[in-house]
Amino acid sequence: MKNRETIKKIKLLPILFLVCIYGNVYAQYYPHNDNIDYKENYRGQFHFSPKSEWMNDINGLVYQGGKYHMIYQWGKEIRHGGYATSKDLLHWKDEGVALIPQKSFLPPDAVRNVSGDQVYSGSAVVVSGKAAKKITGSKKEAIIAIYTGTAVGTCLAWSNDLGKTWHNYANNPVANFTKTAKPRDPCVIWHEPSSQWVLAIYENGTTFYGSTDLISWKFLSNLDFGYECPDLFLLPLDEDTNNKKWVLQDANGSYLVGDFDGTSFIKDKEQDTLVMDVGPDFYAGQTFPMGNLPNNDSRLIQIAWMDHWNGGIGEEIWERNATFPVSLGLATYNGQMRVTRNPIKEIASIYKNKKTWKNQTINQGINLLSEIKSKTFDLTVEVDLTETTANSFGFKVANKEISYDIKEKTLLSKQLLPDASNRIKIRLLVDWGQLEVFANDGVFSYSEQFAFDPDRNDLELYSDGEIKIVSIEFNEVARTW
Structure with missing residues (x-):
C-alpha cells in the first residue's frame, strides 16, 4: 500500500x-x-x-x-x-x-x-x-x-x-x-x-x-x-x-x-x-x-x-x-x-507486581492508584454506575487522560454503553509509546500511538463525584526484549 x-x-x-x-x-x-x-x-x-x-x-x-x-x-x-x-x-x-x-x-x-x-x-x-x-x-x-x-x-x-x-x-x-x-x-x-x-x-x-x-x-x-x-x-x-x-x-x-x-x-x-x-x-x-x-x-x-x-x-x-x-x-x-x-x-505470563482492590467507593480527590509507579502495565477497572453522583471518571497516565463521560456514555469521546448491570469495565494496556484501551469484554477497542512523557510513571484513577469500584486489577508488564 x-x-x-x-x-x-x-x-x-x-x-x-x-x-x-x-x-x-x-x-x-x-x-x-x-x-x-x-x-x-x-x-x-x-x-x-x-x-x-x-x-x-x-x-x-x-x-x-x-x-x-x-x-x-x-x-x-x-x-x-x-x-x-x-x-x-x-x-x-x-x-x-x-x-x-x-x-x-x-x-x-x-x-x-x-x-x-x-x-x-x-x-x-x-x-x-x-x-x-x-x-x-x-x-x-x-x-x-x-x-x-x-x-x-x-x-x-x-x-x-x-x-x-x-x-x-x-x-x-x-x-x-x-x-x-x-x-x-x-x-x-x-x-x-x-x-x-x-x-x-x-x-x-x-x-x-x-x-x-x-x-x-x-x-x-x-x-x-x-x-x-x-x-x-x-x-x-x-x-x-x-x-x-x-x-x-x-x-x-x-x-x-x-x-x-x-x-x-x-x-x-x-x-x-x-x-x-x-x-x-x-x-x-x-x-x-x-x-x-x-x-x-x-x-x-x-x-x-x-x-x-x-x-x-x-x-x-x-x-x-x-x-x-x-x-x-x-x-x-x-x-x-x-x-x-x-x-x-499469554500476556499473563509476563505479569509482575500484581495489585488488586475490591468493592471501593471513591469521591473526588481520592486516587487509589497513587502509590503505583509504572510505565508498562495492564490495568482493568470495573465501575458500577448505579446511584453514582459523578458526571465522569477516568485515568491520568503520565501526560495522557482517558475519560469516561457518564451522561454521554462515551469513552475517549467514543460511544460505550454500560452493560445490562449498568457497569463499565475498562482495560488499559500502556507501553512507552502505545496505548490500547478495551472495554466491556472487547466490544470497545481503541489503539493510539502516544508520546508518554519518558520522565513520568505516575498513574491516577479520578472522578468528579462518588463512584462505586467493583474491582481493580493492576499488573505491571515485563519487558520482552
Whole structure:
C-alpha cells in the first residue's frame, strides 16, 4: 500500500551481512545495528517494532515449525518484506529483511529475491505435499507468501526451511497482472466447504478469486466494500460454535458480518457496517489463518499496524510498531453483531507486581492508584454506575487522560454503553509509546500511538463525584526484549 504522507528519508544504519550454507549459498540481510537495545524513548517494551527503519502493514501471519512467523512491510522509500519470529507471540526476534524487491535501496549485494518494484501488502499460508511441490519443487511443508509485486501483480514467495531462506516463485505473477500498484493486498484463506483457496483483494471494492493450487485463479465475485488490505474469517456468534458468521474487514477496521458460500459474500440485512477499533492508530489488521494455530487452538488472533498515517510520535532509529496481539470474537451488542478484541491470554505470563482492590467507593480527590509507579502495565477497572453522583471518571497516565463521560456514555469521546448491570469495565494496556484501551469484554477497542512523557510513571484513577469500584486489577508488564 502507498505512503500517503511526505516523509523525510532517514539514513539507513550500517548493513550487516550474514552468509550461511543451507543447500546452497545465500545471503540473509539484517540491515540493523546489533547494538540497538530497544530502550529508546517511545519504544514499545512489549509491542513489536523493527530494530531500525520503517514498518507498516502486517503482511503474513502463520504458525509453522514450532514458531509464529510475521511478515510486515519494511522500508520507508521502497517497501520490502520485513520478517520476525516468536515462540510465544510475546517475545519477537527481528529476523531482518526476507523479501527484497527489484528496486530495493539495500546494497547491490542484497539479492533481489522477489518479483515487483516493491513488496506491497499480502498474506501467507502453510502448505505441504502436492500443493507445495507445484510452487517450491518439493513436497516439504512450506510457508507461501502471497503479495502484490508492484508493476507485476499478485505474486508468490516461499520458504521451506522455517523462514531461513526465501525464494521467488518462478512463474510470477499468478493473478491480477498490472503495470501499477492496483489491484493490491491479496488475502488468501482456505475455504473448506468449497475445497478451494479464496483470494480477497482490494479491486473496485473487494474482489474474490478461487483456486485449487494457489497458482491458477478464477474470478468469483465482487463486492462494493472496503479500502485496502481485506481480511476474511469465520467467528462463532456469542460463543455458539453451531452459529458461525463470516466477517469481511478492510484496512481501516471497517467490517461486514454475513455469509460467504465460497463465491459471494452476503451481508446480513440487519447488520450495519461497523468499525472494530475506534482509535486513531489502527490499520491493516490481519489474522493467523483459521485452523493454523498449534495444539488445536481455535482462537482467531489478530495483529495490526499501530498507525493510520498519522505522523508518528517522534521515534528515532525506527518508526512505527505493531499492536499487541488480540483474540477476536463476535458478540451481540446493542442490536448488532460486533467484533470483539481482547489481548491474548499469554500476556499473563509476563505479569509482575500484581495489585488488586475490591468493592471501593471513591469521591473526588481520592486516587487509589497513587502509590503505583509504572510505565508498562495492564490495568482493568470495573465501575458500577448505579446511584453514582459523578458526571465522569477516568485515568491520568503520565501526560495522557482517558475519560469516561457518564451522561454521554462515551469513552475517549467514543460511544460505550454500560452493560445490562449498568457497569463499565475498562482495560488499559500502556507501553512507552502505545496505548490500547478495551472495554466491556472487547466490544470497545481503541489503539493510539502516544508520546508518554519518558520522565513520568505516575498513574491516577479520578472522578468528579462518588463512584462505586467493583474491582481493580493492576499488573505491571515485563519487558520482552
